[in-house]
Amino acid sequence: MITSEEENQLLDRILAGDKQAYARLVDKHKSFAFTIAFKVLDNRAEAEDAAQDAFIKAFHYLKNFNRQARFSTWLYRITFNTAISYKRKHKPVFQSVEQTVITDNNLVESELEQHDKLQFVHKAMQALNEADRLALQLFYLNEFSLEEVATITAQNVNTVKVRVHRARQRLADELKRILKQEAITL
Amino acid sequence: MKLPITDEHLLRYLNGELEAAEIATLKSQLADSNELNQRLEELRVIQTYLKQSNQLETPGANFTDTVMAGLERIKTENISARRGLILLIGSIVASGIALGLISLGVFDSSTSLLIESPVKNKLLNMPEISIPFNTKVLINGILFLNLGLLFMLLDRTILKPLFQNRATAG
Numbered sequence: 481m482i483t484s485e486e487e488n489q490l491l492d493r494i495l496a497g498d499k500q501a502y503a504r505l506v507d508k509h510k511s512f513a514f515t516i517a518f519k520v521l522d523n524r525a526e527a528e529d530a531a532q533d534a535f536i537k538a539f540h541y542l543k544n545f546n547r548q549a550r551f552s553t554w555l556y557r558i559t560f561n562t563a564i565s566y567k568r569k570h571k572p573v574f575q576s577v578e579q580t581v582i583t584d585n586n587l588v589e590s591e592l593e594q595h596d597k598l599q600f601v602h603k604a605m606q607a608l609n610e611a612d613r614l615a616l617q618l619f620y621l622n623e624f625s626l627e628e629v630a631t632i633t634a635q636n637v638n639t640v641k642v643r644v645h646r647a648r649q650r651l652a653d654e655l656k657r658i659l660k661q662e663a664i665t666l
Numbered sequence: 667m668k669l670p671i672t673d674e675h676l677l678r679y680l681n682g683e684l685e686a687a688e689i690a691t692l693k694s695q696l697a698d699s700n701e702l703n704q705r706l707e708e709l710r711v712i713q714t715y716l717k718q719s720n721q722l723e724t725p726g727a728n729f730t731d732t733v734m735a736g737l738e739r740i741k742t743e744n745i746s747a748r749r750g751l752i753l754l755i756g757s758i759v760a761s762g763i764a765l766g767l768i769s770l771g772v773f774d775s776s777t778s779l780l781i782e783s784p785v786k787n788k789l790l791n792m793p794e795i796s797i798p799f800n801t802k803v804l805i806n807g808i809l810f811l812n813l814g815l816l817f818m819l820l821d822r823t824i825l826k827p828l829f830q831n832r833a834t835a836g
Contacts, residue, residue, distance in 0.1 A: 514725040536736040601715040620720035652708040
């Protein structure tokens with residue numbers, strides 16, 4: 481675990497020409513960066529390319545980083561922007577619901593019901609407005625506060641708050657609608 | 667008096683953020699309302715899904731190595747940017763010289779391209795073909811293409827890196 485002071489020292493060493501010190505920063509932040517890219521792209525291979533590209537860009541522009549925000553927030557913003565540009569450039573790759581929802585073949589009946597509900601929620605998530613969905617997913621990634629999600633996505637904090645709140649409500653409404661429909665068809 | 671319970675209250679309850687008094691109020695209203703209970707359950711499912719599906723993902727084992735290898739690639743691209751800049755300066759100088767010569771009237775005369783028949787036959791009288799063209803128009807065309815190349819180089823070597831720099835400044 482690197483402290484912020486150690487991180488600043490690492491940044492100083494990298495700027496002085498110690499490229500290997502950057503490997504430590506990459507190791508520290510790669511999971512979050514990859515996860516953010518994956519949330520945007522929904523494809524592991526593309527997400528890995530985008531996250532790697534983001535780290536390379538961050539290294540290239542490190543001399544411009546003024547350290548007013550945390551390095552991680554700055555990096556994740558680059559990652560988010562890179563993933564968005566990848567999404568615009570590449571055609572969407574279809575990934576079925578079954579591949580992305582947690583599955584477990586040994587569920588008991590009550591767990592199956594819960595599992596079904598989660599499948600429905602996943603479907604409802606795909607129907608959300610992309611900006612709302614991303615704000616919601618980033619918010620639920622443990623480390624991020626509303627302010628950090630706002631910085632990463634280059635939005636106003638109140639906008640992010642509204643998006644997260646609205647997205648949760650829409651999911652709940654959509655789940656209600658789907659469950660009602662399921663009850664009618666049974 | 668019953669206070670209106672919103673989704674926000676229910677979510678805060680699920681996150682353990684309500685005070686004891688608020689919890690008591692909520693529970694008394696839940697006891698009287700099936701609709702409220704159902705809404706709570708819907709939001710609970712949403713919260714469970716969001717927490718379960720937003721765990722940290724792990725990239726491939728070679729992730730860091732690939733990034734470090736990519737840093738070497740940047741160094742090579744920086745050298746190309748320098749060459750691009752030299753080419754840009756060269757193009758500006760060449761365009762300047764061409765403009766100077768055009769303004770002096772060096773290319774003002776018209777000329778023509780003479781094409782002789784490769785086969786000279788005593789029986790068939792093949793005429794020589796002469797295609798007239800204006801040298802000034804030709805040089806203007808070349809200069810125009812050169813200016814296009816100049817703008818492309820300006821974009822690649824100076825403008826694009828400059829805007830990328832600003833975009834990633836933290």
